Amino acid sequence: IRRERGARPRPGARACDEPARPGEPARRRLDDAERAAEAGRARAEASLSEARDAEIGARGAEERRLSARLRLEEAEAGAADAQRALEGLADLRDSLRSAQLRTRKAGETAAWIAKRAATWAADAQGRAETARARVRSADDELERLRGRERTLESELEEAQRHRNEVEVRRAEMRARSAAIAERALEEWGLTSRDLESFHRLEASAESAARDRARELERAMSRLGPVNPRAAEEFTEAQERETFLVAQIADLDASKRDLLKIVAEVDHTIVEVFSIAYEEVAREFEVVFERLFPGGTGRLSLTDPADVLGSGIEIEARPAGKSVKKLSLLSGGERSLVALAFLLAIFRARPSPFYLLDEVEAALDDINLQRFIGLLAELEERAQILVVTHQKRTMEAAGVLYGVTMAADGVSQVVARRMSDRPAVGVG
Numbered sequence: 001i002r003r004e005r006g007a008r009p010r011p012g013a014r015a016c017d018e019p020a021r022p023g024e025p026a027r028r029r030l031d032d033a034e035r036a037a038e039a040g041r042a043r044a045e046a047s048l049s050e051a052r053d054a055e056i057g058a059r060g061a062e063e064r065r066l067s068a069r070l071r072l073e074e075a076e077a078g079a080a081d082a083q084r085a086l087e088g089l090a091d092l093r094d095s096l097r098s099a100q101l102r103t104r105k106a107g108e109t110a111a112w113i114a115k116r117a118a119t120w121a122a123d124a125q126g127r128a129e130t131a132r133a134r135v136r137s138a139d140d141e142l143e144r145l146r147g148r149e150r151t152l153e154s155e156l157e158e159a160q161r162h163r164n165e166v167e168v169r170r171a172e173m174r175a176r177s178a179a180i181a182e183r184a185l186e187e188w189g190l191t192s193r194d195l196e197s198f199h200r201l202e203a204s205a206e207s208a209a210r211d212r213a214r215e216l217e218r219a220m221s222r223l224g225p226v227n228p229r230a231a232e233e234f235t236e237a238q239e240r241e242t243f244l245v246a247q248i249a250d251l252d253a254s255k256r257d258l259l260k261i262v263a264e265v266d267h268t269i270v271e272v273f274s275i276a277y278e279e280v281a282r283e284f285e286v287v288f289e290r291l292f293p294g295g296t297g298r299l300s301l302t303d304p305a306d307v308l309g310s311g312i313e314i315e316a317r318p319a320g321k322s323v324k325k326l327s328l329l330s331g332g333e334r335s336l337v338a339l340a341f342l343l344a345i346f347r348a349r350p351s352p353f354y355l356l357d358e359v360e361a362a363l364d365d366i367n368l369q370r371f372i373g374l375l376a377e378l379e380e381r382a383q384i385l386v387v388t389h390q391k392r393t394m395e396a397a398g399v400l401y402g403v404t405m406a407a408d409g410v411s412q413v414v415a416r417r418m419s420d421r422p423a424v425g426v427g
Contacts, residue, residue: 027096030089030092030093030096033085033089034086034089036085037082037085037086037089040078040079040081040082040085041079041082043075043078044075044076044078044079044082047071047072047074047075047078048072048075048076048079050071177192266308269308270307270308273307273308274307276348276349277299277301277312279348279349280299280344280345280348280349281298281299281344282348283343283344283345283347283348284297284298284299284314284340284341284344285297285298286344286347287340287343287344287347287374288316288337288340288344290370290373290374291336291339291340291367291370291371291374292316292318292319292336292340293319294318294319294320295316295317295318295319295321296317297314297315297316297317297337297340298315299312299313299314299315300312300313300315301313314326314337314341316329316333316337318333331362332362332363332364332367335359335360335361335362335363336363336367336371339359339360339371342359343374343378346378346382347378350378350381350382351382352382352383353382353383353384353385354378354382354383354384354385355385355387356384356385356386356387357387358387358388358389359386360388360390360393361388361389361390363390365392368390368392368393369392372392372393372396375396376396379398395418397418398417398418398419399415399416399417399418400415400416400417400418401413401414401415402414402415402416
């Protein structure tokens with residue numbers, strides 16, 4: 001290291017002559033490290049010398065020998081550290097040289113790029129000027145074409161306006177020609193071809209012709225309008241009248257027949273309704289007395305004179321109550337009155353099958369027993385199916401049908417005849 005430093009000039013001297021470079025601080029730290037390594041090496045050599053002297057002088061004393069040995073080991077460790085520091089400084093110096101080389105190459109590349117950028121900027125400026133000139137030329141051409149377009153649009157509008165005026169005059173002439181042809185056909189019986197075959201009158205004969213035309217018009221106006229199809233229209237009207245008279249007579253006969261049928265139907269409806277009403281009213285009184293022992297109930301028409309348009313009122317008076325209106329009864333009593341009316345209809349107009357859905361849900365045990373007794377009478381001549389949750393109703397049934405769900409979650413219908421039930425004793 002000393003020979004190398006003697007062969008080259010010191011970095012500090014170069015720093016005074018030339019400007020600072022990017023790796024100058026690192027180089028300074030390298031010089032400081034080298035100086036520290038030299039100082040450490042000198043101290044190590046001095047310590048080694050002292051240790052040798054101490055070893056020679058301390059052969060007789062064990063404590064001095066051990067102390068010298070320790071100092072020697074410390075000096076050797078310091079020398080090894082200094083050697084490793086010198087090796088690291090050499091690596092750092094190589095890396096700094098590489099960084100300096102890369103920095104120089106980067107500067108050269110940046111200069112080359114700046115030169116090329118200036119060249120490209122000059123070229124772009126030239127192309128921009130050329131493009132601006134083209135744009136200005138295109139703008140001038142566009143303005144000229146727009147002026148031409150405005151001129152052509154003005155000329156086109158003028159031509160369209162002139163064309164519209166011509167079309168209007170042509171339409172007016174056609175309308176006038178059509179009006180003249182229609183008037184000639186209506187007043188004189190002349191077609192368009194007949195008018196075209198006429199020759200234009202001379203100026204001297206036009207005045208006399210106009211006077212003659214006015215005289216003929218006055219004569220025609222005195223005669224009144226003439227309908228050449230009057231005979232045909234009269235025949236058509238006469239045939240139409242005959243047809244309408246026959247149709248009216250047919251409609252009158254149909255109306256009489258329909259009124260007769262309606263009267264017969266009304267009479268039959270009144271007769272059948274009256275018979276059914278009397279039978280239902282009679283059965284209602286009987287059923288009501290059975291469901292309400294000691295009470296009275298009856299049916300009445302709101303308008304006996306008009307059976308077809310009349311309504312039916314239900315009067316119910318349970319035992320011990322003076323009310324007649326259903327709205328004043330309790331819920332169970334109203335349900336029982338409704339059942340009495342239904343059972344009266346069933347008894348008056350029997351049916352082979354009845355389906356009742358929880359009609360006795362609001363009844364107590366006593367009224368339920370009375371209702372079951374009436375169902376037993378209906379069961380003699382009809383089949384009754386009752387949907388119920390009442391135990392007494394189930395006990396009075398002949399067959400029970402229920403829906404149950406097994407453990408597998410599948411529902412099934414179960415039927416059981418009540419006569420097949422085993423006897424259950426009461427203990």
